[in-house]
Amino acid sequence: MGGSPQQVTGTVLTTRRVDAYHALTVVAPGIAERFRPGHFVSVSVGGPGTSMVTRRALAVHDVKPDYGGTVEFVVAVRGPGTAWLADRRARDTLDLVGPLGRPFPLPRDPVNCVLVGGEYGSATLFALADALQRRHCRVDFVLGAAAADRVFGALRARRVGETTTLTTEDGSLGLRGRVADVLPGVVTDVHADVIYACGPMAMLREVTAVGIDFDIPVQVAVEEAMACGIGVCMTCVLPVIGDDGVTRMVRACADGPVFRGERVRFEDVGTIPFDALGAPGGGGSARHVT
Amino acid sequence: MGGSPQQVTGTVLTTRRVDAYHALTVVAPGIAERFRPGHFVSVSVGGPGTSMVTRRALAVHDVKPDYGGTVEFVVAVRGPGTAWLADRRARDTLDLVGPLGRPFPLPRDPVNCVLVGGEYGSATLFALADALQRRHCRVDFVLGAAAADRVFGALRARRVGETTTLTTEDGSLGLRGRVADVLPGVVTDVHADVIYACGPMAMLREVTAVGIDFDIPVQVAVEEAMACGIGVCMTCVLPVIGDDGVTRMVRACADGPVFRGERVRFEDVGTIPFDALGAPGGGGSARHVT
Amino acid sequence: MSLDVPAVDMRTYLAHVELANPVTTAAGCAGTGRELSQFFDLGRLGAHTTRTITMAPRAGRPTPRMTETPSGLLNAVGLQGPGIEAFLGRELPWLAQRSIRTVVSIGGGSVAEYTALARRLADAPGVTAIEVNLACPNIEDRGRVFARDGAASAEVVASVRSVTRYDVPVVAKLSPDVTDVVAVARACVDGGADALSMINNPLGVCIDVDTLRPALAAVSGGLSGPAVRPLAVRCVWQVHAALPGVPIVGVGGVMTGRDAFELILAGACAVAVGTALFHDPLAAVRILKELEDALAARGFQRLADAVGLAHRPPGSGSRHLEESSL
Amino acid sequence: MSLDVPAVDMRTYLAHVELANPVTTAAGCAGTGRELSQFFDLGRLGAHTTRTITMAPRAGRPTPRMTETPSGLLNAVGLQGPGIEAFLGRELPWLAQRSIRTVVSIGGGSVAEYTALARRLADAPGVTAIEVNLACPNIEDRGRVFARDGAASAEVVASVRSVTRYDVPVVAKLSPDVTDVVAVARACVDGGADALSMINNPLGVCIDVDTLRPALAAVSGGLSGPAVRPLAVRCVWQVHAALPGVPIVGVGGVMTGRDAFELILAGACAVAVGTALFHDPLAAVRILKELEDALAARGFQRLADAVGLAHRPPGSGSRHLEESSL
């Protein structure tokens, strides 16, 4: 981790539309200086007198040294909180907590990395690409989404990556289909040593399956509905297999959002697997008997 | 009444600070054209996603024909709703319902009227003064407040009224004291035939007492905490004596806000007088016996 | 309705009484009907519910009677109203003349008083249904609220049912402040209730930290508005799961068509709008339109097909609500 | 604290245990303590309350476990936790080493399980108090929640009390979803509870109108946040009026020092902060500061002087809460 998280009131520096998304750059030195790729922030939404009591989790897209340190995030409007964020303007203030979560682990050696992003999930990959390239890793991108205007960061990926492969489900940009359709080809072509992925759960599952097929590690950054983002509420859990082989319901926010793909029991997300530690009826190896 | 009330989305035209108050002018043709002096409007506060479920009642200070019709109101920040209103800027929209309530009754003949305002209560008196003067009534003002910056409309009163007497409790403007202290002198001097008053309840009570002393009618516009402003919630009641001599708990919003002062049982506001219709234990003349 | 949205059959039934649509006003939140009719034609609603009518006129509680709470409203009006005679003389005829479907809410301090009220209504024209407001203190049981006691509630309902015309449904209105709302609901149905309405306001208190005193003169009041919606949906869910055949009027925090839809999916076949009317005099008609649009957008042709649907996920049995989230 | 604001004596007592100030974390809302200690020194609070500790490790409920509601949060975590052994091995020592006052919340499915938990805690160092989370289903009573039944609650409390060291207070945590919270409170006190904590989450349901299914995997969940504050203040008010000598921990929707003050004026001598921690990791220390400022601004020299003050208006007797707003 990059030091303990901060709660800061940041001023919005710029806002811009990027296809289907809204990008906000916020002055937040305390967060920017602690940021490592894969971290996220949580944002208070709704302003004074709001009825919304929980923060919204957002990946950090970019960190810049301007004004002591800025963070940028990319927002897809889903419900009332993200709609409110999309309405922010320069000079508005935002209450941020971050950086949160465990960042992506970086390889020691200069290896070949394929970075896979789905929808706004790509946003988190660019700081990662920079860090990898600073370690002399090769970076190739595979980005996908439902339609062209939802593929985030294609231009930047083309600039930064050795190659960039794009997919859309409706065929409006790049290849028609899903990232997992093209990923095996890319992995083969670039002799990938590791895959990093961020995007919807279904995509992460498919990407992980590709990694398993090729026997290369996959680091996934997952997304789960979060009430606190700091590890205290236990609402964001998913079943993950630990080093000891035991499945535990771990927190996406504090134990993740980055996990080894093959450790995440994607098929069982949204359930308590019967063999998870503490599952009803006595799952897991550590069941306590009185 | 001036026709049935409307619900309109009005655009804020201008906002300005007036001493301790915030004046907002809002384009609201449907309301402006139906307005009569004494009417009020109710405003939705907090914006999308707000936790504030009730509207705020505001007197209409001014109505102008610009842009098809504007209404102006004067806001004193008290709690979160009025604070939100004070933050509005030109081009923001406001959801208004109005005009509401029963307006001031106007005399048929050209009589001498003293208009008494406390704090922002003065705001409602200027449209009244215009209407009275159109009927060739003489208008004199007595305006008071706790301190100079809370006396609303002194300049305009000086322009409009024959005389204007100001009072402040701290003596920072006009005479030190309360409006009721100077009112008997004014009533005598101008040979007043009727008093109109709007302001805090304590002031209205004292003004009414003066009217009773001089045996002239007092029309008071009262203020009670309101949840709906349209007569359906029954939260804004106060004890008022009817033509039949029976005290009823009547609605400030729909039966008022204007009442004959001597009919309002000011001492009993905040209670159910034992002899009110339907009081516990069987008050009022119309108690039903099975 | 726009041309590309197919019309949805919005009819619903309170027992055997057909309503043109499921949206009604909530008791005590829509005045005499006259006030709202300045804004829209009340006849467009499924029904109008009156304030709770009592035998004698009632002056209600002292002020302050209301305070705002987060996403809610706390009120202690205390059933201010004109009494049954004035209601029959002045309020009901006005509604009847306009053919406004009217649910008359009644409240009393004893079984006898409820019964007397129902009797007075029996030959009054224009009564679509009687709603029995059980959130009244029982003077024969040290002021304990009827709704908190299944047996007392059932007794009131049975007695009202017995003096009411067979074609006028009796709706029991329940409070959420009970240990087991299903038990009270079952008692009322066993006592003869044709339908249930829930929820009445849970009891709350606010303290004014400046005066250091309760914000309401009555100390406690009823909480309403969006804050209580999850409680309302829960009560409707539990009772519909236990008594799937009983028509339920869902009430509590409905501000939009989506909120109404939530109650319907939980098992309500009609929805009453209360606090929203204070914020937005046109709320009830807006909610009706939004609900119709929401149904149409999801391919429903009939409102009836959505009632209780959240209990029956495609391809699985009905899920039962557990008593606790443990 | 600024120089012109006199210091307020913020000490309070949970039975005979002195706390430096009245602000604690609420059970299940502050993790292991380690997470929040990234943001501030937990030792600054009156106490830290643990999540509810169970005998065996618990994986909790499936996701989705949360949904936002108006001014509230609906959750069904299902007491996910490590079980008592891991708690005693890893969590409690961490707190004890830092001298953090720790209230250990316990939950079980039977009287025996609660008792066994209390026994395991009896010789553990660093237990300031035991909070008995009664919102657990009683497996011996068809899953009926203990908190809904005064006798069952009292039995749990009595048994926990009997195996707990005399100098460790036993706090009974009550649910608002009961017909008569005073009756349950009284039963717990008669059973030996040294203090009461209220309220646990009322049960709610939300339906997702797009999936047409309940928003939570567990269907129902516990409602928390500002939406429930009027219910919490009401429960504290009622119980303090009936049992003025019993220390009460007020819980429910406390987001600011004013909210904490409200509960204190209603009769709480300590205040627990739950959902606010999710929004604002520094909430508890901010609230403590705001509460102290609010007391100072009103001329209080001691927190204790404000406890229950709203019951005693100057110059009049204690006002009793009536059961209904009728």
Ligand SMILES: Cc1cc2nc3c(=O)[nH]c(=O)nc-3n(C[C@H](O)[C@H](O)[C@H](O)COP(=O)(O)OP(=O)(O)OC[C@H]3O[C@@H](n4cnc5c(N)ncnc54)[C@H](O)[C@@H]3O)c2cc1C
């Ligand atoms: C680690 C992480 C990083 C994320 N990064 C981004 C990003 O860069 N850009 C972006 O647009 N979105 C991102 N999301 C998703 C974003 O947090 C949700 O879209 C947002 O919280 C929805 O809020 P709402 O008010 O619009 O919707 P609502 O559905 O009204 O939200 C209601 C509640 O559910 C929670 N919630 C609902 N869906 C999600 C979800 N998918 N993830 C987390 N909480 C949820 C919200 O926090 C809120 O408490 C990220 C989520 C996570 C967990």
Ligand SMILES: Cc1cc2nc3c(=O)[nH]c(=O)nc-3n(C[C@H](O)[C@H](O)[C@H](O)COP(=O)(O)OP(=O)(O)OC[C@H]3O[C@@H](n4cnc5c(N)ncnc54)[C@H](O)[C@@H]3O)c2cc1C
């Ligand atoms: C007929 C009438 C005309 C008014 N005209 C003006 C005016 O021209 N300028 C002005 O500044 N104020 C006026 N007021 C008072 C104004 O409505 C309140 O100050 C305002 O509602 C307080 O809202 P808040 O959110 O700031 O305070 P809060 O105390 O948070 O309000 C909480 C709730 O109580 C209600 N409430 C509290 N106090 C009052 C009150 N005195 N009157 C009505 N409702 C109240 C609010 O509607 C809201 O529902 C008028 C009130 C009435 C009844």
Ligand SMILES: Cc1cc2nc3c(=O)[nH]c(=O)nc-3n(C[C@H](O)[C@H](O)[C@H](O)COP(=O)(O)O)c2cc1C
């Ligand atoms: C001001 C007010 C007055 C009410 N009066 C009554 C009443 O007379 N009879 C009744 O059964 N319910 C009464 N209720 C309860 C409502 O009918 C409704 O059950 C409750 O408010 C929840 O719905 P809502 O959140 O849409 O308001 C009243 C509610 C409010 C807010």
Ligand SMILES: Cc1cc2nc3c(=O)[nH]c(=O)nc-3n(C[C@H](O)[C@H](O)[C@H](O)COP(=O)(O)O)c2cc1C
């Ligand atoms: C996510 C979550 C988990 C909770 N877990 C527990 C718990 O383990 N034990 C318990 O007694 N109460 C638990 N509660 C209830 C809280 O301690 C508290 O009583 C309630 O949330 C009301 O306070 P609040 O509005 O400040 O959150 C939990 C509440 C939430 C929101």
Ligand code: FES
């Ligand atoms: S969001 Fe609260 S523990 Fe992860």
Ligand code: FES
């Ligand atoms: S404010 Fe609702 S009746 Fe007057």
